[in-house]
Amino acid sequence: METITTNKLTYIKDLEAFVGQKVTLKGWLANKRSGKGIAFLILRDGSGFCQCVVTESDVDEESFENAKSLTLESAFEIEGNVVRDEKQMGGFELQATKLRTISIAEEYPIAKKEHGVDFLMDRRHLWLRSRKQWALSKIRNTVIFSIHQFFQERDFVQMDAPIFTGNACEGTTTLFETDFFGDTAYLSQSGQLYGEAMAMAQGLIYTFGPTFRAEKSKTRRHLAEFWMIEPEMAFYDLDMDMDMIEEFIKYVIKSVLDKNKDELEILERDTTSLQKVANTFPRLTYEKAVRIIKGEEDINGKNSITTLEEDLKEVLEKIETTNKDISERETRIEAGGMKKGEVNFNLNKIGKLKAEVKEFESLAENIPQWIESAKNFEFGGDFGGSDETVLTRLFDTPVMVYKWPAAIKAFYMKEDEEDPNFVKGVDLLAPEGFGEIVGGGERETSKELLVKKIKEHDLPMEAFEWYLDLRRFGSVPHAGFGLGLERLVGWICNIHHIRETIPFPRVMGRLLP
Ligand code: 4AD
Ligand code: MG
Numbered sequence: 435m436e437t438i439t440t441n442k443l444t445y446i447k448d449l450e451a452f453v454g455q456k457v458t459l460k461g462w463l464a465n466k467r468s469g470k471g472i473a474f475l476i477l478r479d480g481s482g483f484c485q486c487v488v489t490e491s492d493v494d495e496e497s498f499e500n501a502k503s504l505t506l507e508s509a510f511e512i513e514g515n516v517v518r519d520e521k522q523m524g525g526f527e528l529q530a531t532k533l534r535t536i537s538i539a540e541e542y543p544i545a546k547k548e549h550g551v552d553f554l555m556d557r558r559h560l561w562l563r564s565r566k567q568w569a570l571s572k573i574r575n576t577v578i579f580s581i582h583q584f585f586q587e588r589d590f591v592q593m594d595a596p597i598f599t600g601n602a603c604e605g606t607t608t609l610f611e612t613d614f615f616g617d618t619a620y621l622s623q624s625g626q627l628y629g630e631a632m633a634m635a636q637g638l639i640y641t642f643g644p645t646f647r648a649e650k651s652k653t654r655r656h657l658a659e660f661w662m663i664e665p666e667m668a669f670y671d672l673d674m675d676m677d678m679i680e681e682f683i684k685y686v687i688k689s690v691l692d693k694n695k696d697e698l699e700i701l702e703r704d705t706t707s708l709q710k711v712a713n714t715f716p717r718l719t720y721e722k723a724v725r726i727i728k729g730e731e732d733i734n735g736k737n738s739i740t741t742l743e744e745d746l747k748e749v750l751e752k753i754e755t756t757n758k759d760i761s762e763r764e765t766r767i768e769a770g771g772m773k774k775g776e777v778n779f780n781l782n783k784i785g786k787l788k789a790e791v792k793e794f795e796s797l798a799e800n801i802p803q804w805i806e807s808a809k810n811f812e813f814g815g816d817f818g819g820s821d822e823t824v825l826t827r828l829f830d831t832p833v834m835v836y837k838w839p840a841a842i843k844a845f846y847m848k849e850d851e852e853d854p855n856f857v858k859g860v861d862l863l864a865p866e867g868f869g870e871i872v873g874g875g876e877r878e879t880s881k882e883l884l885v886k887k888i889k890e891h892d893l894p895m896e897a898f899e900w901y902l903d904l905r906r907f908g909s910v911p912h913a914g915f916g917l918g919l920e921r922l923v924g925w926i927c928n929i930h931h932i933r934e935t936i937p938f939p940r941v942m943g944r945l946l947p
Contacts, residue, residue, distance in 0.1 A: 444459060445480075445481035446479050447524075449516050449528075450526070453526070455515070458513045459477060459479055459486075459514075460509070461477045461480070462479075462507050462539075463505070464507075464563075465546075468502065471491065472487065473498075473501045474486075475488060475501065475512075482524050483565070484524055484527070485522050486514060486528040487530060488530040489529070492529065492530065493530055493533065497530070503538070506539060507539040509536035510533060510535050511533070513530065516528060524696070544560055544564065555939070557947075558938060558939075565700055568700075569698075569700040570697075570934060570935060572694060573698070573923060576690050576693050577689075577926065579689075580686045581642065582642070585640045591638065591639045593628070593632045593639045593640070595628035596622065597643070597644065598620075599620050600620070601620070601897035602620060603623045603626055604624050604647075604844055605891070607648075609648060610647075621646035622643070622644070623646060624645060624662065624664065626664050626846070626914065629664050629665075629666040630666050630904055632666070633912055633914070634668065638668070640663060641663065642662075643661065643662065645662040649942070650942060652941060654930060654931040654932060655869055655870075657932055657933065657936065660919065660932075661918075662918060662919065664914060665678070665914050668912045669911060669912065670911070672848075672875060674913065675874060676836065679872055679874065679915055683832060687711045687926065691705060691708055698927075701928065701929075703927060703928050710830045711832065719835070721813075721837070723825055723833075728809060729808065733828050733829075738808060738825070739805055742804060745801060746797075746801040749794050750798055753795060756791050757791060760787050763783065763784050766780070767780055800820075803820065807820050808820070816842045817861075819869055822863050822869040823867045823869070826863050826864065826865050826869075833863045833865075834862050834863075836858070837856050838859045839855060845884070845887040846884070847877070848879065849878060849883060859874070860872075865925075866925065868924060870921070871918055871922050872916065872918075875915070881902055881906060884905060920935040
C-alpha cells in the first residue's frame, strides 16, 4: 500500500500547532456525511475527533473515490490543511488534499441509534471506540495518573500486593477461591494487610491493584473485579487519616477538572458538584449520621424526611410539566409547516425530555421507598445504598462517617477508647447518590485484641500469624484507606452503572469479551 508519510505521526490533539500547515493524520471513520462533490468525514485517532472535508475539486480522483467508499470504522490516512473552526469539536477542521484507505470495515454493528446495554456490553471491545466511552477512558486515565502523582509527590512508596492470598481480609463471604498447586488460595479482596507490613518498612506506602469480590448481588455499585488504591501510613491516627482522604479526593477531582474539560463536556457532566469538592467535607459519627438519616436530627437546617417529601413533590411536578412540554412539541410537529431543521431539533429535544421523564419517574418510585427504609433504619446496622443516598442528599460535598459499630466492620479496625462497641473506621460517601467511594480507618495495634477479633470473626488463626508479627515487632499506631477506582470514576463522570467505568467489566454473568 502506498503511504503518504511514514516517519512521524501527527495527532488530532496537537492540531493547534499546525494551523495553516499541511499534516497527515491516521485513524478511523467515526461518522460520514456526503453530498455532491463533497464528503464530511469525522476522523478519530485516539487522541480526539476531527472533521475532515474532502472536496472533489481539491483532491485527486483516487482520493475522492477512497473517501466515498469508506464505511464506518474503516481505517484511513488523510493529508490536508489545518484550519481553525470554533464550531467544530476540538476547534479545527482538516481540508483534505489526499486520502488513502488502510482497511475497509465490514458493516459496523454499533449504529448511531440507541442500543440496549447488554447489546453494547457484548460488543464492549468495539463500544470502547464510541465518543462517550472514549471520554470515560480518558478521564479514568487522568484519575489513575493523578493518584500516582498525589502519593509520589508526598514520598509514598508504591507497593504491589499479591493477588493470590492465603487469608481473607474483608470477611469470608465474598472470596473467590482458586487452586494454588493443591492449596486453596483466594483472589485478593484487598492489599491492606500486606500494605501494613510494607508501611512498617517504608513508613508511607500505597498499593494500586486489582481486587476481587464474589458479589452475588447485581447492583450498580458492585464489580467482581475492580481496582483499589490503598495507602497505609505509619504513625497516623483516624483524624490524620481523614485529613489525608480529603486532601487526596480534592487533588484528584481538581486534576480532572483541569485536564478533562472536553471529555466532561462529551459526557454532558454538570460539574457544579465536582467544583464543590473544594469545600470542607463534613465529618459525622455513625451515631449522628443515623439520627440524621432517621430524621431525628436536622442538619444545615434540613430534615432528611421532609427534604425527601419535598423532593418527591418537586419530581411529580417536573414529570407533569415535562410531559406537557413533550406533547406541545409533538402537536406542533404534527401540525406541519415546520422547517426540516426545526423538526429535527424538536425530535431531538423530545428524545431528551423523554429520558428526563424516565429518570424522574424512577425517582418518584424510589423516594417513598427511601423514606420508608430511612425511618425504619435500625441503629447498629450497615448503611444500604438508599441510606447513603438519603444522607448525602443533605450535603453538596462528600461526607465522612466515622466511629462505626464494631460488629459490622472488619477485624483489623482499632477499637474506640471510649466505647469498645465502636471502631475507628471511616467511610467517605460521594454526593448525588454514588455512595461509599472510600473505606478505611485506624488499625488495631494490640496483638491480644487482634487475636480476640480473629477468633470472633471465625478466621483461621494460622493464616494470620504473619500479620500478628507486625504487632509483635514494633507495633505502632497506623491508619490507611481504600479507594474504589471505578466508584470514583463513576461519580466524576456521573455514570449510573459502574460497569461502564472499567474497560472490560467483570460482574456475575459477564466473562466475555
Ligand atoms: O470498604 P472496603 O471493603 O475496604 C477495604 O477493602 C479496606 N481494606 C480498605 C483499606 O482500609 N485499606 O473497600 C474499599 C473501597 C470501597 O469504599 C469501594 O469504593 C470499593 O473499595 N469497593 C468496590 N468497588 C467496586 N465493586 C465492589 N464490589 C467493591 N467493593 C468495594
Ligand atoms: Mg466499605
